């Protein structure tokens with residue numbers, strides 16, 4: 793029997809709290825987008841349990857091993873872009889953002905259209 797996968801949907805209620813713990817502006821410090829102004833969005837609820845050998849366990853337990861509850865809505869994400877029109881980038885990080893597919897999906901639609909959406913998985 794073929795396994796069925798849930799298709800990512802969209803966020804229907806922009807006032808509903810999402811599994812998002814942090815939303816803030818910053819300068820990207822990693823990768824090919826280094827130096828660009830960005831909005832960092834950190835999701836929570838990761839069920840992975842990464843062990844990095846000498847580096848120890850996951851460095852953000854508050855999003856994974858002992859996850860805190862999300863406090864931001866999608867309207868909060870829209871608001872921070874409205875307040876910072878010069879920012880066109882987003883760093884969606886975690887807490888494993890791919891575990892929140894509706895949020896990844898919604899970012900691609902009408903209100904937030906990004907040129908690129910870098911995903912930082914760890």
Ligand code: SF4
Pocket residue numbers: 838839840841842850851852855856886887888913914
């Ligand atoms: S995927 Fe990221 S947040 Fe999840 S356990 Fe691994 S390092 Fe931590």
